[in-house]
Amino acid sequence: MFSDPASRPALAHSAATGAPLRVGMIGIGTVGIGTWRVLQRNQTAIAGRAGRAIEILAVAARNLTRAAQLLGDAPGVALTSDPLQLATRPDIDVLVEVAGGTGPAREWVLAAIAHGKHVVTANKALLAEHGNEIFAAAHQRGVAVAYEGAVAVSIPIVKALREGLAANQVEWVADIVNGTTNFILTRMREAGLGFDEALAEAQALGYAEADPSFDVDGIDAAHKTALLAANAFGMPVRFSQAHVEGIRALQAVDVACAERLGYRVKLLGIARLQDAGVQLRVHPALVPADHLLAAVNGAMNGVLVKGDASGITMHYGAGAGSETTASAVIADLIDMARQTLDGRRPCVPGLAFHPHAQVDRPVLPMASVRTAHYLRVPLARREAMAELAAALGARGVTPVTMSVHVQPSGAHAGLHALIVTAPVADGVAQHAAGQMEGLSACCGPVARLRIERLD
Incomplete structure (x- = not known):
């Protein structure tokens, strides 16, 4: 059973001006325990930035004994093996989902949204596969979904964009x-x-x-x-x-x-x-x-x-780590606490643009993408470079640099032509590389990698 909220210890209310933000968390693995520890350790600074304390009321976990050990038998924190209890519990403001996976997590998050709860998640697979449905449901219900920890861990790139x-x-x-x-x-x-x-x-x-x-x-x-x-x-x-x-x-x-x-x-x-x-x-x-x-x-x-x-x-x-990901999760919780401090609904869009302004842009086929390419061609003979250049040119690929590399040992021992091309459509480069394997000058599979200048 859930414990009486009145039994919870006060958390740094001297730094806060509003009622605590009440959190239910699904998952007490690497990210979950990191979130718990950082919240406890930095509660005064967090409350000062958020304008109120952030308190975890309940945690859902598969192994309740292990969860109790990790939390240090924290008084006032209820444990349950049923995540849907947190998604529907009336006194929880925000559901934090850090259990991972897609199927059950989708059900938990949509249930929380349907019950008027905001959601914070570090689950990139969930949002990549079901994000459009989740963001639409949150917009319709007037709640927020935040996911800084799902993209680049400690880097606040979602907030930057x-x-x-x-x-x-x-x-x-x-x-x-x-x-x-x-x-x-x-x-x-x-x-x-x-x-x-x-x-x-x-x-x-x-x-x-x-x-x-x-x-x-x-x-x-x-x-x-x-x-x-x-x-x-x-x-x-x-x-x-x-x-x-x-x-x-x-x-x-x-x-x-x-x-x-x-x-x-x-x-x-x-x-x-x-x-x-x-x-x-x-x-x-x-x-x-x-x-x-x-x-x-x-x-x-x-x-x-x-x-x-x-x-x-x-x-x-x-790019990884318990408390590094927790840093992003808690930053989202602080945003939630600030946005709802006066009881108003948050108005920050889940995908940076408000839904009415989104454009359903088509994704271009890879074959049409133009980049320069690196080609490594195993050579049957050193004097074949001119033949390779002519063969590439006939197939619409322009070599910019060509050199001979001698691999002294291993599976790829022997002579190799190293070619850097001018930018060309990916489909053209792929076809040309495949065709080169049929030349007498080539004695093995041609390796091809794209080159990105990014300027």
């Missing part, structure tokens, strides 16, 4: 928002590891799950990039239409050759506004070694935003 950059027509967003893959790529470059070796190291250090598919196949980054695009361009969330490639097929030789050519390989999310629609894509790409995003290493995250008035802004921070 919604508030700090609100005067701008955003031209593009480029991001590194998956710490696991960024760690793997960093180790492949720094230590010369293959993908499998770097992944095993990431798993041993706790950066990667036993099943890393969500991260290394680009899905997590695509969830987050779809949310960023919606906020940047005033469009619905279009995760299902994004082009998504991961890093499983990336070879150590290409990471090393990119470095030789003055580039670094990153798993990038790109959202770019064009007259015909929006590019929405996640894939490994080469960026110049002196570029800001090239310096985002290890498990860190970085987001670049190009606005017509602001120019390029860089946002950088930790």
Whole structure:
């Protein structure tokens, strides 16, 4: 049973001017316990910023014994194994969902909205897959949905797009928002590891799950990039239409050759506004070694935003962690506390644009996206470079630079042509790379990676 709210200890009311914001939290895992600890530790500062205290009244968890141990048997905090009890409990103002997953979480969040509760979540998969439904329900009911912790962990990028950059027509967003893959790529470059070796190291250090598919196949980054695009361009969330490639097929030789050519390989999310629609894509790409995003290493995250008035802004921070994510969750709670301090309904739109101003922009097919390309062509003979250049030109691809690389050992030992092309439509580059494998000058599969200048 839920305990009597009167039994709860007072929380720093000397710093607050209003009644406490009453919170129910679903999940007491990594993010949940981080949220609890930061709220307790920094309660005076939080109340001072929010204008009132923020109190967790109840927590839903699968293992109630473990939850009680983690919370330190906190008096006045009710525990339940039924998340829907929190979604419908009358004395809760905000539901915090940090349990993850999509199916049950959708049910909990929609139930909370239907009962007039605001929602804070760190669940990017939920919003990428069901966000349009959730935001529409919240608008109809007159409540807010906040999700800073779902996109770039400690980086307040949603607030930057919604508030700090609100005067701008955003031209593009480029991001590194998956710490696991960024760690793997960093180790492949720094230590010369293959993908499998770097992944095993990431798993041993706790950066990667036993099943890393969500991260290394680009899905997590695509969830987050779809949310960023919606906020940047005033469009619905279009995760299902994004082009998504991961890093499983990336070879150590290409990471090393990119470095030789003055580039670094990153798993990038790109959202770019064009007259015909929006590019929405996640894939490994080469960026110049002196570029800001090239310096985002290890498990860190970085987001670049190009606005017509602001120019390029860089946002950088930790890409994972209990209290780093909790920082974003609690920032959303503080926003909720401020917006509802006088009893009024919050008026901040969930996707940065008010619903009536959103535009259903089409997502452009990947085949039409124009970028420069890196090609690595295994050579049958050193004197074949002119033949390769002619073959590319005949297929609509212009080589800008061509060089010969000698790989001394390993699976890719031998001669390779390293080619950087002029910008060309992706479909043309893909077709040309495939056709080159049939030339007598080529003796193996052609590697192709896109090159992003981001200026």
